[in-house]
Amino acid sequence: MADYDLIVLGSGPGGYVAAIRAAQLGLNVAIVERENLGGICLNWGCIPTKALLRSAEIYHYMQHAGDFGLTAANISADIDAVVKRSRGVAKQLNQGVTHLMKKNKITVHLGDGKLLAANRLSVTKDGKTEELTGKNIILATGARARDLPFAPADGKRIWTYRHAMVPSEIPKKLLVIGSGAIGIEFASFYNDMGAEVTVVEMLDRIVPVEDADVSAFLEKSLTKQGMTIMTGAGVESLKATATGVSASIKGKDGTVVASAFTHCIVAIGIVPNTEDIGLEVLGVEMDRGFLKTDTHCRTNVAGLWAIGDITAPPWLAHKASHEGVIAAETIAGGQPHAMDPLNIPGCTYCHPQVASVGMTEAKAKEAGYDVKVGNFPFLGNGKAIALGEAEGFIKTVFDAKTGELLGAHMVGAEVTELIQGYTIGKTAELVEADFMHTVFPHPTLSEMMHESVLGAYGKMLHM
């Protein structure tokens, strides 16, 4: 029996950040983790996939060395070595989190945590159970991949992201179901690595949360890279066979076609990890399977808090971390600012990359805004051409009445590193004039951010 000011259940990017912030504020903190410190993000998500995609990117460049006046002969990919590097990166970061816990004097309890009361939980490991009490408990148990009801992942032929991250071979013919960030990233990775990839999306466009222009552009680009993309389509049945999977796919026109693939990745969304952690006992209020919280991450049960993927969307690591800070500071008696979901950027690391923040043009119009839209193509940017990455655009959506930046949508090389500029501007509530008055360095891709804003007001210079 140990007493803490705060116990955090789950050590993903939400949980471990909450623990660090609370410890910094002088609280006595424990963190409970059933698997690896750092959660999915570090071990099985954001970071290791970026390592894989980096390999794919370099492989892509090697194959196109001639475009840059270079010769690369006998190029080949060693998937085992690629995966090994990715695991090494994850391992390094996992150790980093271990170090951060130690440095901040956070007690780590490895095992399965379960709430017994609003201030008490049990941790079970290898049949042994201990009880912890804490004045506050933050739930940060995250989420996992949603299975197809008729074809659960087996890890051999039918994969979730988790299996797709540690392949023993490059699939010859890969079916990806779902075109959200996860589906598209793996589709892009395996396409670059030489697989023949088909993406099936139920909605009428890929990356459906993004601006329609981005979806259209990305679909065209991926198709050009050899991918088959089926939108408005659904997988009717899926069956693993000895040599692969057979799927019947209902296309846009309603015809069902049976196709064979060697592997399938199911990326149709997530399920929050809310089972077996004792929620039922406490009567925690839920909303469509996710925990209901207020602007400062409180659940309806006093002393019980929730952050990250078990709460409302967007289900992104940086949203979880930010909520972790808000919850920790509130618990410590501070008055942190609530987060505005419209200021949370989203990034997809396919090739070309996608990044966005705020409202799409359609959403803004739906919300009644009279909008001014700027759109600047990579083709008009010197740095992009020099990089050999003249594909993509940066689109900005402004409120004509107030000059508020309602949204920014980008597709193209390195845009995931650019979006923060607009995010800072949005968070600081800058208006169009502030962006226009900002001097952007030359030659950089960021100049396109300037041009896009200028373009929204009819002042574009380089197009």
Place this chain on the structure above:
Amino acid sequence: MPIELKMPALSPTMEEGTLSRWLVKEGDRVSSGDLLAEIETDKATMEFEAVDAGVVTKLLVAEGSDGVKVGTVIAMIQSEDEDAAAAPKSTAPAVLKAEAPTPAPVVSRPVEAPLKAPHADKHVVDVQNERIKASPLAKRIATNSGLDLVGVTGTGPNGRIVKADVEALSGAVRRPITPQQREQDVRRDVPAPVQTMDTDIPHEVIKLSNMRKTIARRLTESKQQVPHIYLTVDVRLDALLKLRGELNASLEARGIKLSVNDMLIKALALTLLQVPKCNVSFAGDNMLQYMRADISVAVSVPTGLITPIITDAAHKSLSTISHEVSVLAARAKEGKLQPHEYQGGTASISNMGMMGIKQFDAVINPPQGMILAVGAGEKRPYIVDDALAIATVMSATGSFDHRAIDGADGAMFMKVFKELVEKPMGLVA
């Protein structure tokens, strides 16, 4: 130091305008506040005023030129005042007087006299004043709406005034806006006339709080723009009171005590869904038909009145409504409501029964289409089966926006409301 005078944007939608008349000529000495020109936009003719002192060296646009784009340099002033030249606002050399737009949407020729509405230039200057700590967006919205940010406490980092603060100040509601409404918005941006009263009666001048200003503006707007129709019914309360007693007896263990008002909130919400023609907002060329009934509950607070919202009240249990009302009312009294908790709503309820008011007509809270005014439940002589009896009866008056709601629909609404309250089992199932 020469200062460029640029064509100002006199309204949020203005892209170009006509320079109707110069009020100065080259060589004239002007000082801050002097009128420079009359500019005609799609909406009105407005005066353009100098903020910097100096000598007009050049008029670059001829009188009567139309289609002059916003931002075009129209004149040059040679600054004489070094301080003024050094001031950061020299980049924004002129500030418009936010004159009241004339009602006529298009003025065919320069109007000289009728533009003497109260000047609101103070707001504009205040907003641009560097000492006010506000985000660029907050400043822009304040300028657009003619709001004064002096004395406003910001909720942003280090007390910075942010968008949410300005929206809270103006009671702005985010919902689709029609061009017509936009027109109205522009008019609403004009502050109420300031009346200076000369009086010998001993008095003190009390500066209006922002809440009081908002109440004044919105109620004036409602009574001036919304044709109200009032429909009153007498509602027998005995069954509802009996049900309330029974419910409260069984809810006692959970520490819940329903008020009559909690039950009327639910009845109002259910009525709105049953008579959807009254769950609307008039919006110029359109009408918004709401699919959900969000009830704004008028709560009196020390500084005035605020209307926290019970969203989707028709689908909430009475105990949930009761809990939400008490939490929101308590927060309202502490002044801690978040904007989303009091902005919006599809209809309102105002209950003055506890103060013994028998019946009253409430003012609609635009853009809502109706408000229900509830009087006291009192024992009155009542005819039951042709015999005189005693019953507990209250009078309830609906005020409806007659532009959107016909009398017959309003009457149907009151009938359904009366039935729901008199046969109140429908409120629990």
